[in-house]
Amino acid sequence: MSSYPPDVEDFDVFDVSERPWDESLPDARIHFDLGRAEFAGSQLARAAAEQMGAIARVLDEARRHPEIYVALDDEPTKRQLGIAMDAAIADIAMRLSMAEGTVVAQAHQADLLRQRAPQVWGAFREGEISAANARCVAATLDSLPENAATDTALDAKAIEWAVLPPARFKGRMHTLRERLHPIxxxxxxxxxxxxxxxxxxxxxxxxxxxxxxxxxxxxxxxxxxxxxxxxxxxxxxxxxxxxxxxxxxxxxxxxxxxxxxxxxxxxxxxxxxxxxxxxxxxxxxxxxDGYGPIDxxxxxxxxKHAPSFHRILTHPVSSTILDVDRTSYRPPADLKRWLALRDGTCRFFGCGRSARYCDVDHTKGWAQGGPTSATNLAHLSERHHTVKTESLWKVEQGPGGILTWTSPTGAIRTTDPPPF
Ligand SMILES: [Zn+2]
Structure with missing residues (x-):
């Protein structure tokens, strides 16, 4: 008998009609299908990486062996090399029902990841980072001059943030790009x-x-x-x-x-x-607020000159100075402004709703002794505030405003505020 919950590695050889555990239990059925959905998601990423890598390799071969695509009697001219590449691109596009521009873009993305973000490329091939996030890394690399130190830093951060949903991941990459750019x-x-x-x-x-x-x-x-x-x-x-x-x-x-x-x-x-x-x-x-880094x-x-922009200074060493004591249920205005900037959006995993339209929630309830301080407050959209308070989701807040969410079926994710 297989163990429960099932090991996802077994799924491709696993016959659904012979479920080894008691499928009359609803939570067994839910875990089974959650596992299948997760496994399929990882397979999608693997397949995307496989396709991108294969396209890039075919174009590499075409570059080295243009004689496969054009008739050559002698050393190829530059024009003949170009025609060979175009012929190869057209061949791939036709076989894959893909636009020629997409073929070129995919090969370029694979090359960028292979050469400049080897960790991301490896994770992508293992299905541990989604195709959307891997493409975002490639696009970010493409917009930065090649540099071993910044490439390595970007590669490591992308791995750290790999599980973020695409919009969140893109925001992080944007901020990181601004920091790493040599100009x-x-x-x-x-x-x-x-x-x-x-x-x-x-x-x-x-x-x-x-x-x-x-x-x-x-x-x-x-x-x-x-x-x-x-x-x-x-x-x-x-x-x-x-x-x-x-x-x-x-x-x-x-x-x-x-x-x-x-x-x-x-x-x-x-x-x-x-x-x-x-x-x-x-x-x-x-x-x-609402955008990210500005010069x-x-x-x-x-x-200095625009009263509509509310200035919040950050301390050169620590940003804990704005914490206040447990004095009132309602956070004071300064703390609220600081929290809105710290959080940016609803702090539920992947939610992009602007903090402006969110509630400030006491992570540990006020009635349960939770203080009104930055270490116990976080923005939640109405939807996720309700999910947090009225369903079996659980959340804890750690140092630095990091929230650890636990879903009713046991999935755990942490969300940290965007980097300043
Ligand atoms: Zn939300």
Whole structure:
């Protein structure tokens, strides 16, 4: 008899009709299917890695042996080599029903991972990191100049964060990229800001897109104002439009002159700025609430001249200074602002709901003696707050705001606040 719960390694040879344990037990059935789903997820990643690696190897061979794809009498010319590669790409694309651009991208991603992130490549081939996260690592590497030290650091961090869902993983990679990039964020930002623009694109059914690329603080502030106006309208009696519709209408109404922007409520956006950066003694990036790292110069300007940006200083050595004693159930405003920046979003595993629209939850209940302090408070969306308090999910908070979640079927994951 096999043991229970089953070893997932057995699953590919395992006949479902001969389940070795008592399938009349609902929790046995749940564990069986959870295991199958997890195993299938890992197989998907393995298969994606296998396909990417194989495509890259075929293209390597085509580069070395162009005679397989073009008739050659002599040493191939550069043109003939190019044609051989195109012929090989077309061959792979046809066999796999894939766009030629995808074939090229997959081979490139496999090469980047193999050469510059060997740990991630190994984990990907073992099905321990999802294809989405592995591709994100490849894209991040592609945007960083090759450098053994930064590549190794990125490889190690990606492994540490491998189980994060794609949106979370991407956010971490973004912050890490800003830190590892050899050119300072200030310099890169000045260059990138020159490209700001507005564009429009026609869509079907009488619709069109309007886009602007602006600095991250401007985008954040514009979004917050439109969002708070939309939320205000949503509360009016008889309003039937969704929040998405309302935000779009608010922006269109302001830009077309139907709505006076002066009536918009003022939103504030938090900027977490290291003390040394504020004093111009360091160029360490600041953190813009809802976005991530912004360059030191921009952060200094915002916190000096823009009252809508709420400045929060971080202590050069520790950030524990804002902890307060168990004095009241309601966290004081400073602590709340600091917590919103620390958490960024709901702290349930993988939830991306902005802290702005979350409840501040006492991890250990106030009634059970849990203090109102940063070490016992965390943002939870309404949905996950209810799951935490009214289902069999359990959570504990450790030092540094790390939450350890245990699901009713025994899965355990930790979530830590985003890196500052
Ligand atoms: Zn949530």
């Amino acid at each position: 300072s964020l200030t310099e890169r930002h000045q260059e990138a800001a020159k490209g700001r623009r507005m564009w429009r694109e026609n869509d079907r059914d009488g619709m069109a897109w309007l886009g602007v690329q602006v600095t991250a603080p401007d985008a954040e502030m514009a979004w917050q104002r439109a969002d708070s106006m939309a939320r205000h309208l949503a509360e009016q009696p008889g309003e039937t439009r969704t929040l998405d519709q309302l935000r779009a209408d608010v922006v269109a109404d302001i830009l077309t002159g139907r709505l006076d922007p002066a009536t918009a409520p003022h939103a504030t956006v938090g900027v977490l700025i290291p003390m040394m950066t504020l004093l111009s003694l360091s160029e360490e990036p600041a953190t813009l 030191a110069d921009t952060a200094r300007k915002l916190t």
